[in-house]
Amino acid sequence: MTKEQRLKKRHAAEKRFRLYGLTSILVALVFVLILVNNIFSKGSSAFMKTVINVEVFFDSELIDIENGAPEENIREADFYDITIETLLKAYPAKNLDEENELIDLFTTDAEIEIKKAFLENNNLIGKKINLEITASDDIDQLHKGNYPRNLPEDRRRISNFQLKIYDNLLQNNKINKNFNNYFFNNGDSRDPELAGIGGALVGSFYSIIICLLLAFPVAVLASIYLEEFAPKNKITDFIEININNLAAVPSIVYGLLALQILLATIQLPRSTPLVAGITLALMTLPRIIIPCRASLKAVPPSIREGALAVGASKFQSVFHHVVPLSLPGTLSGTIIGLAQALGETAPLILIGMVAFVVDIPSTPIDPSSSLPVQVYLWSESAERGFVEKTSATIMMLLSFLIFMNFIAVYLRQKFEKRWN
Amino acid sequence: MNEVKIKSNNLNVFYGDKQALFDVNLDLNEKEVTALIGPSGCGKSTFIRCINRMNDVIDICKVTGNIEIDGVEINDENLDVVSLRERVGMVFQKPNPFPKSIYDNISYGPKIHGKGETKSELDEIVERSLKKAALWEEVKDRLDEPGTGLSGGQQQRLCIARAISVNPEVILMDEPCSALDPIATAKIEELIDELKKTYTIVIVTHSMAQAVRVSQKTGFFHLGKLIEVGKTEKIFKNPDNKMTQDYITGRFG
Numbered sequence: 001m002t003k004e005q006r007l008k009k010r011h012a013a014e015k016r017f018r019l020y021g022l023t024s025i026l027v028a029l030v031f032v033l034i035l036v037n038n039i040f041s042k043g044s045s046a047f048m049k050t051v052i053n054v055e056v057f058f059d060s061e062l063i064d065i066e067n068g069a070p071e072e073n074i075r076e077a078d079f080y081d082i083t084i085e086t087l088l089k090a091y092p093a094k095n096l097d098e099e100n101e102l103i104d105l106f107t108t109d110a111e112i113e114i115k116k117a118f119l120e121n122n123n124l125i126g127k128k129i130n131l132e133i134t135a136s137d138d139i140d141q142l143h144k145g146n147y148p149r150n151l152p153e154d155r156r157r158i159s160n161f162q163l164k165i166y167d168n169l170l171q172n173n174k175i176n177k178n179f180n181n182y183f184f185n186n187g188d189s190r191d192p193e194l195a196g197i198g199g200a201l202v203g204s205f206y207s208i209i210i211c212l213l214l215a216f217p218v219a220v221l222a223s224i225y226l227e228e229f230a231p232k233n234k235i236t237d238f239i240e241i242n243i244n245n246l247a248a249v250p251s252i253v254y255g256l257l258a259l260q261i262l263l264a265t266i267q268l269p270r271s272t273p274l275v276a277g278i279t280l281a282l283m284t285l286p287r288i289i290i291p292c293r294a295s296l297k298a299v300p301p302s303i304r305e306g307a308l309a310v311g312a313s314k315f316q317s318v319f320h321h322v323v324p325l326s327l328p329g330t331l332s333g334t335i336i337g338l339a340q341a342l343g344e345t346a347p348l349i350l351i352g353m354v355a356f357v358v359d360i361p362s363t364p365i366d367p368s369s370s371l372p373v374q375v376y377l378w379s380e381s382a383e384r385g386f387v388e389k390t391s392a393t394i395m396m397l398l399s400f401l402i403f404m405n406f407i408a409v410y411l412r413q414k415f416e417k418r419w420n
Numbered sequence: 421m422n423e424v425k426i427k428s429n430n431l432n433v434f435y436g437d438k439q440a441l442f443d444v445n446l447d448l449n450e451k452e453v454t455a456l457i458g459p460s461g462c463g464k465s466t467f468i469r470c471i472n473r474m475n476d477v478i479d480i481c482k483v484t485g486n487i488e489i490d491g492v493e494i495n496d497e498n499l500d501v502v503s504l505r506e507r508v509g510m511v512f513q514k515p516n517p518f519p520k521s522i523y524d525n526i527s528y529g530p531k532i533h534g535k536g537e538t539k540s541e542l543d544e545i546v547e548r549s550l551k552k553a554a555l556w557e558e559v560k561d562r563l564d565e566p567g568t569g570l571s572g573g574q575q576q577r578l579c580i581a582r583a584i585s586v587n588p589e590v591i592l593m594d595e596p597c598s599a600l601d602p603i604a605t606a607k608i609e610e611l612i613d614e615l616k617k618t619y620t621i622v623i624v625t626h627s628m629a630q631a632v633r634v635s636q637k638t639g640f641f642h643l644g645k646l647i648e649v650g651k652t653e654k655i656f657k658n659p660d661n662k663m664t665q666d667y668i669t670g671r672f673g
Binding site: 300305308313316320321 | 479509510
């Protein structure tokens with residue numbers, strides 16, 4: 001082979017390699033775009049809800065309450081009759097069946113919404129107000145265009161009569177879309193229009209805080225000890241190998257461990273963020289120790305020697321110089337470990353977080369759900385409304401993860417100091 | 421001839437199974453510069469790292485024999501290395517300022533040893549140390565800038581100032597000029613000349629010319645053994661040993 005041929009071959013090889021690289025990046029990008037597009041197109045509608053404008057007349061004969069009544073009386077009062085009366089006024093129904101179909105257009109919480117309006121202004125007796133009542137899931141999906149209305153009636157959940165009412169209301173501009181406050185404020189519900197991620201958000205928040213409080217100090221101290229103080233011998237080698245192995249253990253195994261030890265033996269309350277936090281901390285520990293040790297290792301030995309040479313003790317050289325320099329790596333490693341924990345589902349299912357929890361937990365020892373488990377729960381539900389809720393929850397989860405990773409990058413850049 | 425400050429007696433150093441120093445007996449005089457020369461891996465750095473017990477950092481390193489400073493044994497398990505290193509400062513081959521401000525680089529040592537309780541005392545120590553290291557004029561207006569932002573030669577003088585800041589008796593220098601250009605080297609050598617009035621200095625160097633210029637006494641190491649030691653003039657003009665002769669004339673090394 002001549003020199004020119006060799007040169008040509010070398011250039012060709014480089015060009016080929018660049019092409020391969022570019023292709024793989026493009027393929028990866030296409031997959032990411034498909035995923036993001038799919039989630040957004042399905043999920044973005046969940047942030048809005050369909051409401052039906054109705055006229056409420058607070059008839060003193062239908063409610064056993066007076067103007068200016070104290071809050072507790074209102075809460076205990078029965079708003080059922082006035083609710084039914086109000087809903088029936090939305091469209092003329094001829095018989096009991098039609099009346100039931102008409103009422104089914106509204107959410108099952110219509111009574112609560114009317115009561116809430118009265119709570120905000122307790123002088124409404126004898127007055128008429130316009131109120132936007134949340135529509136039922138079927139109407140919500142129909143209004144958002146997710147419902148096939150061309151199917152024969154016996155294969156639809158919405159009857160012809162209901163379709164007629166819907167079209168009539170739409171023509172009279174009685175149907176609107178509002179911001180879906182329920183999605184953020186409510187816990188889980190059997191009714192998709194009422195179901196929200198409030199409980200899952202709080203549950204995830206408590207779990208991650210407990211995980212952080214347990215895992216961060218233990219992981220950092222373990223890393224500093226192993227990297228700076230521990231003698232290098234067979235025992236520390238063994239520990240090191242096992243930490244690496246533990247980081248690779250499937251997360252469901254930690255769930256089984258927690259089930260046996262935390263729930264069965266110690267008898268901690270099941271389905272709670274406390275147990276979830278401890279389980280996630282066990283899982284996250286090795287995943288934080290590894291980047292922590294790497295960032296300690298990355299501090300050049302000359303810094304340690306410099307400190308020792310002016311008479312710093314080992315402890316001083318580590319805590320005055322090495323640890324501050326390793327901080328950016330330590331913090332970003334911790335946050336990425338926590339982000340992984342935030343998205344973890346399998347161990348939480350095993351400790352009972354998969355339970356159907358309506359209430360928003362007020363303490364870490366209340367039963368709760370978490371964001372990824374909520375995704376899992378809703379993805380199995382049959383109702384059409386849960387499809388968009390599932391995707392919207394994934395959007396929330398992904399935005400938290402992106403936010404945490406952003407913080408990690410920010411911290412790294414802010415605190416990173418260059419030596420030499 | 422000045423008095424003997426540091427005395428080593430049958431010093432042996434092992435890195436695991438490998439022996440790095442063999443029965444080194446070397447006396448270093450007070451307020452004098454002693455140069456240690458020899459080919460790479462001959463044990464000169466290992467020797468000076470015994471004087472401030474820097475070898476303790478290496479797990480597999482074992483030191484036997486005696487080293488005395490002012491007649492006190494320092495190769496002793498019960499000795500407090502922190503106070504030893506306060507007395508024996510060290511400057512490394514590669515400048516290694518802390519990634520902190522110039523001021524913090526100098527004030528760190530005095531702070532941890534409880535010298536300079538007040539800000540004004542610390543200011544004074546910083547100024548004195550930087551002046552002694554001939555760096556004051558260049559950095560006095562930017563003491564809060566990072567030490568790592570200085571040039572290589574300035575960084576090395578900063579490291580010397582850092583070593584001086586705790587007011588040691590001995591300064592060990594491990595090839596302090598190997599990463600520097602000739603101008604920076606000249607400045608450091610001038611500085612060493614000045615410093616020897618106050619401190620006992622041991623310098624490891626690969627440059628014969630530097631050894632001749634800065635030292636009064638020279639020791640030649642080869643394969644872990646001290647081959648010859650004597651007045652610098654004698655070693656370079658008329659060595660007793662054939663191997664020393666070969667090394668300084670560049671026949672091996």
